[in-house]
Amino acid sequence: MSSERPQHEGLEARIVDAVAPTIEHMGYELVRVQVSGKERPVVQIMADRADGAPFRVEDCEAISHAVGAVLDVEDPIKGEWSLEVSSAGIDRPLTRTKDWVNYAGHLATMDLMVPQDGRKRFRGVILGADAETARMRLEDGQDIAVPRSNIRRAKLVLTDALIEATAAAAGLPDQQEDAEDPASEDPTPARRN
Template identity: 60%
Template sequence: MTAHNDIVRMNPLERRLADIVVPVLNDLGYELVRLAVLGRETPTVQIMADHSDGRLISVEDCEKISNAVSAVLDVEDPIPGKWSLEVSSAGIDRPLTRPKDWERFTGHLAKVEMEAPLEGRRRFAGPITGLRGQEALLRLEDGTEVALPLGAMRKARLVLTDALLKEGAPSKAGAEANGENAANQEDIH
């Protein structure tokens, strides 16, 4: 199981929520791919998850996760006032949030946006060539390889390609129920 501390970009509230959510997910046989809190008035807690073996999750999995996480968050009460919970699969063209994602998807096309310019640019795209320490490696169109610090990325995601679809990304089993996969299971508190 991946520790949520491996997820590169989370603010303090998201880390606190992950501290609560990850044990619940792990007990159910899932892994956290991404956790985000969006909005201010009535925030939405978004959870993206996979099966621990990397398979995409189904609508039923989203519902199971939502019920379990919702119950724990209601008890812990980490967010004052009203908030909502959305649970979904990371999908095939998933965000790349953990170091292991860069190793797992070596050879597939990714797009990366950096927080600040690196080598004079913020956006990079190309096949993933691996991971070196805390740097993702991409091969650019001109054939050069660039090392992008994980902690300096604003966002990174796989690009949907025929090769990714053929491989079935995490798996074809979950992809049948997939659109961006499965569904958003939403729960309002």
């Protein structure tokens, strides 16, 4: 399985190169790697299931064990460090072309490394992307195209429309319809195993 990997530099790029093949072989897609902290760095791995199924705690555990073993062997960080594995979440970072394409029509923010049109920070509706350029319609109605290599950080903004779209994609019932329809209420409390 070969998928587009997020763009990283330096230490984070070395970590991506080390862990991405393992993550992909396990049936996941790497969304982002971020290293934070100086004295005891934290390696944050964000992933999705390649099959589109909901990401669960068991997925985090599986990735954590596998990636921890790879990083112990590769040893990209000298000294003590810790590992955190999570899903991308609803207000996910936009790191891959597919993120920009799949969430077209949703609100996002974007921070640039080098100013464009005198600005480094943008907010607007995603229009799409290709491997080289991300497109967005700003809140003032202006359309912009930004070289992806100039994007420092981009992420979805949590909105009702995004929550509804995410729930629909996961096959969950519309919460608003359930709240308005008293017949849909089940007096039996939900149980989780």
